[in-house]
Structures are given as C-alpha cells and as structure tokens.
Amino acid sequence: MPTQTFNPSALPQSETNWAVARRMVDAFAPHAQTAPNMTVALDAGALLQGTTLTEVNPQNVGPFVAPTSSFRIDRIVIDRASGVASVITGTVGGVTPPSIPANKLPVARVVLDNTTLAITGERIFDERVLADLSTWTPPSWGIFSLSGDQTSNLSVGSPVRFSTTMGGNLALANYTITLPANKTFVLRAATNAVGTGSGGYLNTQWYNVAAGSYTGVISSSTVVTYSGSINVSVQPTALAVISTTVPTDVQLRIFDQQQLSLISGSQSYAEIVERQ
Incomplete structure (x- = not known):
C-alpha cells in the first residue's frame, strides 16, 4: 500500500x-x-x-x-x-x-x-x-526402545542398547542419541532389569559423551522375585536436564549392577523432549 x-x-x-x-x-x-x-x-x-x-x-x-x-x-x-x-x-x-x-x-x-x-x-x-x-523449527524429541532383550555388555559403564526410534526427530546411532545445539532437553528413561536372584539391582544414569561425565538422577532398580521364581525389577526413572551449546551425544549407561542377567527389551524405554 x-x-x-x-x-x-x-x-x-x-x-x-x-x-x-x-x-x-x-x-x-x-x-x-x-x-x-x-x-x-x-x-x-x-x-x-x-x-x-x-x-x-x-x-x-x-x-x-x-x-x-x-x-x-x-x-x-x-x-x-x-x-x-x-x-x-x-x-x-x-x-x-x-x-x-x-x-x-x-x-x-x-x-x-x-x-x-x-x-x-x-x-x-x-x-x-x-x-x-x-x-521456526519444530521441537526436538524422541522415544526410543531396545530391539530385543539386552543380554550382553551388562557391565558397569556399558550403554543401555536403545537402537529403535519409536517416534520423534532426534538422531540415534550406536545406542547414542544426539541432542542439537543451543537447546534445553529433559531426558527420562526406565529400565526393567531381570536378575539371577532376589536382591540384585540395576542402577542407570544419563551420560554426556562429549563431557565424559554422568548427569542427572540415578535410576535405582531393585530386583524382586514374584510368582516364586521370576526375578524382575521395579522401574524408577533416570532423569536429567541438559542444555547444549554444540551438538551433544548422550547415552543411558549402567552406573552399577548386581546379579543382572538382562535388560528387558519390551519394558524399557527412553524419552527425550526439548523444553520450550
């Protein structure tokens, strides 16, 4: 005009x-x-x-x-x-x-x-x-699962083998999730551990690969016995908040464990959501 x-x-x-x-x-x-x-x-x-x-x-x-x-x-x-x-x-x-x-x-x-x-x-x-x-770019997010039960690499420091993207737009490769730069993310994960006996446990925590350090709240899953013979754990949440300045790789890692025989692929998941 x-x-x-x-x-x-x-x-x-x-x-x-x-x-x-x-x-x-x-x-x-x-x-x-x-x-x-x-x-x-x-x-x-x-x-x-x-x-x-x-x-x-x-x-x-x-x-x-x-x-x-x-x-x-x-x-x-x-x-x-x-x-x-x-x-x-x-x-x-x-x-x-x-x-x-x-x-x-x-x-x-x-x-x-x-x-x-x-x-x-x-x-x-x-x-x-x-x-x-x-x-404008849509928020970054992702929901991830295991492709099957994790029965190997169950030692302390090993990543939980999230290999399947159930939804979202975050990159996933080699059990590692890449967080884009200049954003803040909330990370949650729950794992269902199966033990060789009652009293075993699995502790997991988010790990910043670039920084080489753990971050956030540790998930402590104590294995209990039900139906007389099946040793499974409750599923508390490993929680972390990460703000990035560069693309940042993260993993959920085994922080500690005892009498761990597998991590259930059907009942374990991770969720990462960009905080707006």
Missing part, C-alpha cells in the same frame, strides 16, 4: 493509545524525506533474534539511481539480525520486484522512472513483514 508518515492524532482520547502502539506500528516505517531527495527515510525499529534484542536507530537508505529509460522497481530490505537497511536493485522494465535475499526482511518497494529527481511518498510502497515463520 502507499506509505504515509506516522503521525498519531492529537485527539485526547486517542493520544495515549497511539503512544502505546507506536513502537509496533512505526517500526522501520519507510517514508519520503521531509525535503524529498533520492533517499528514503526509515524510522527506528527493534528486532529479536533468539534471546538478543537489537534496537535500531532511524536510517536513510540510498541514494537511489533513476534508470536512464523506462522504469524500475527497487526493494528496501533490512538485515534480520542487525536491522541495517540496504537496497536491492530491480530490473529495468520489469514488473516484478527483485527477490528478497536470504537473511533479509522486506521493508518497501520503490518505483523509479527516468524522470525521477526525488522520491516522494507515492513512489514508496510499504511491505514490512518483520517476522518470518520459515526460521
């Missing part, structure tokens, strides 16, 4: 409302200079990227250069991180404005012809869109 200079009404009943709205309404508003020339004025604005809030001062964009013949549609864009404005030059005689480059946000189209000596308001078309949903 054609642009106008932001100018809240002085009517008493609306003045306060406009003052509250101005930060949002006026952000990066494009308009002609008070004395029109071959530049375009942009009002102040603000951008949020992740946890970084950037305040941007008013800017002058240009100077634009008129085509020597026909007409041209140029585009004003801002960098989505810094808010610095720049001009993308269109094609002479083309009715389609130039494409928006990656990591830029659109502010305005400017129509020029070979008679243009100054950019007035009717040549500026507001197209501000200061949010881009294409940068």
Whole structure:
C-alpha cells in the first residue's frame, strides 16, 4: 500500500493509545524525506533474534539511481539480525520486484522512472513483514526402545542398547542419541532389569559423551522375585536436564549392577523432549 508518515492524532482520547502502539506500528516505517531527495527515510525499529534484542536507530537508505529509460522497481530490505537497511536493485522494465535475499526482511518497494529527481511518498510502497515463520523449527524429541532383550555388555559403564526410534526427530546411532545445539532437553528413561536372584539391582544414569561425565538422577532398580521364581525389577526413572551449546551425544549407561542377567527389551524405554 502507499506509505504515509506516522503521525498519531492529537485527539485526547486517542493520544495515549497511539503512544502505546507506536513502537509496533512505526517500526522501520519507510517514508519520503521531509525535503524529498533520492533517499528514503526509515524510522527506528527493534528486532529479536533468539534471546538478543537489537534496537535500531532511524536510517536513510540510498541514494537511489533513476534508470536512464523506462522504469524500475527497487526493494528496501533490512538485515534480520542487525536491522541495517540496504537496497536491492530491480530490473529495468520489469514488473516484478527483485527477490528478497536470504537473511533479509522486506521493508518497501520503490518505483523509479527516468524522470525521477526525488522520491516522494507515492513512489514508496510499504511491505514490512518483520517476522518470518520459515526460521521456526519444530521441537526436538524422541522415544526410543531396545530391539530385543539386552543380554550382553551388562557391565558397569556399558550403554543401555536403545537402537529403535519409536517416534520423534532426534538422531540415534550406536545406542547414542544426539541432542542439537543451543537447546534445553529433559531426558527420562526406565529400565526393567531381570536378575539371577532376589536382591540384585540395576542402577542407570544419563551420560554426556562429549563431557565424559554422568548427569542427572540415578535410576535405582531393585530386583524382586514374584510368582516364586521370576526375578524382575521395579522401574524408577533416570532423569536429567541438559542444555547444549554444540551438538551433544548422550547415552543411558549402567552406573552399577548386581546379579543382572538382562535388560528387558519390551519394558524399557527412553524419552527425550526439548523444553520450550
């Protein structure tokens, strides 16, 4: 739509409302200079990227250069991180404005012809869109199980052999789950241990492979006997919260055990969910 200079009404009943709205309404508003020339004025604005809030001062964009013949549609864009404005030059005689480059946000189209000596308001078309949903990524999560009973590698320090992804988008390989960078995750796991006798136990805990250390709450599964001969454990939860700055590999590992004969594949699981 054609642009106008932001100018809240002085009517008493609306003045306060406009003052509250101005930060949002006026952000990066494009308009002609008070004395029109071959530049375009942009009002102040603000951008949020992740946890970084950037305040941007008013800017002058240009100077634009008129085509020597026909007409041209140029585009004003801002960098989505810094808010610095720049001009993308269109094609002479083309009715389609130039494409928006990656990591830029659109502010305005400017129509020029070979008679243009100054950019007035009717040549500026507001197209501000200061949010881009294409940068949104779905939360990372996963639910994992064993492909069958784990009957080997039951010593302390061995990983529980989660090898099947039941759902989610986290990467799993070699009993190791990779957590993407710059996120916070809640990790839970329950294991059903079968022992060679009552009184045995299995303790598991989450292990940060990159850091080389255990983290979170230990799951302590005490084996009990039921039906007179079957030695199985209760299923408490191994719990951890991990915040990542780089991609981080984690495993659920055997922290301690006694009289352990297998970990049940049908009754053991791990769940990892990104905390929003």
